Amino acid sequence: MLLSGSLPADVQVRPLIARHDQRGVLFELSRNSWEGAVPVAQWNALQSQAGVLRGMAVHCENTDVYLALEGRALLGLADLRSDSPSFRARCVVELDAKSPLAVTIPVGIAHGLYFETDALVLAALSRRFDAEDKLGCCWDDPWLAIPWPSISPRVLARDQHWPSAKQLVEQVSARLAAAKAADC
Numbered sequence: 001m002l003l004s005g006s007l008p009a010d011v012q013v014r015p016l017i018a019r020h021d022q023r024g025v026l027f028e029l030s031r032n033s034w035e036g037a038v039p040v041a042q043w044n045a046l047q048s049q050a051g052v053l054r055g056m057a058v059h060c061e062n063t064d065v066y067l068a069l070e071g072r073a074l075l076g077l078a079d080l081r082s083d084s085p086s087f088r089a090r091c092v093v094e095l096d097a098k099s100p101l102a103v104t105i106p107v108g109i110a111h112g113l114y115f116e117t118d119a120l121v122l123a124a125l126s127r128r129f130d131a132e133d134k135l136g137c138c139w140d141d142p143w144l145a146i147p148w149p150s151i152s153p154r155v156l157a158r159d160q161h162w163p164s165a166k167q168l169v170e171q172v173s174a175r176l177a178a179a180k181a182a183d184c
């Protein structure tokens with residue numbers, strides 16, 4: 001569910017259909033035939049306690065898909081693609097295992113995950129993990145201005161000392177251009 005702000009272009013939020021019966025629930029996570037489906041190269045599970053924030057990260061080669069399997073988390077998003085029609089669009093989407101959503105995050109979108117409760121979040125990656133394909137900025141960078149609710153998250157010291165989001169935009173532009181050139 002979109003909590004606040006506006007969704008950047010190309011970010012896809014797909015509600016997953018829960019099939020309940022007396023045994024519990026089953027829902028499909030992904031089908032290759034769904035529009036905009038991401039070919040998955042790797043699956044990750046992220047488990048954290050309430051109050052933790054992971055990110056903000058931005059990838060220039062990898063598309064991520066996030067969904068909550070247990071608990072609730074907030075996904076803060078911001079469009080850092082300077083040539084995007086929604087450049088600087090930012091928002092917060094709630095991932096709730098009770099009404100699951102799959103959120104697809106294309107390249108160039110900064111994202112951070114705040115755990116509202118203890119939670120287990122699944123991430124599908126379109127490419128295998130490459131530490132070089134991870135840039136970052138602070139979750140509360142004023143230029144980024146993600147419309148988080150009032151939170152005081154626990155973050156790694158590393159994630160408090162990234163360059164500013166404004167500087168990050170230039171890095172992202174250069175990397176996206178290089179990735180596009182390599183594809184041609």
Ligand SMILES: Cc1cn([C@H]2C[C@H](O)[C@@H](COP(=O)(O)OP(=O)(O)O[C@H]3O[C@H](C)C(=O)[C@H](O)[C@H]3O)O2)c(=O)[nH]c1=O
Nearest residue numbers: 042044054055056057058064111112113123129130134
């Ligand atoms: C993503 C990944 C990480 N790692 C290793 C690297 C570190 O030693 C350790 C923790 O990784 P990292 O510090 O990158 O994790 P987060 O900062 O929580 O990042 C995660 O959450 C933010 C929001 C993201 O967007 C990242 O892509 C996502 O995976 O696992 C691996 O071995 N494989 C992997 O696929």
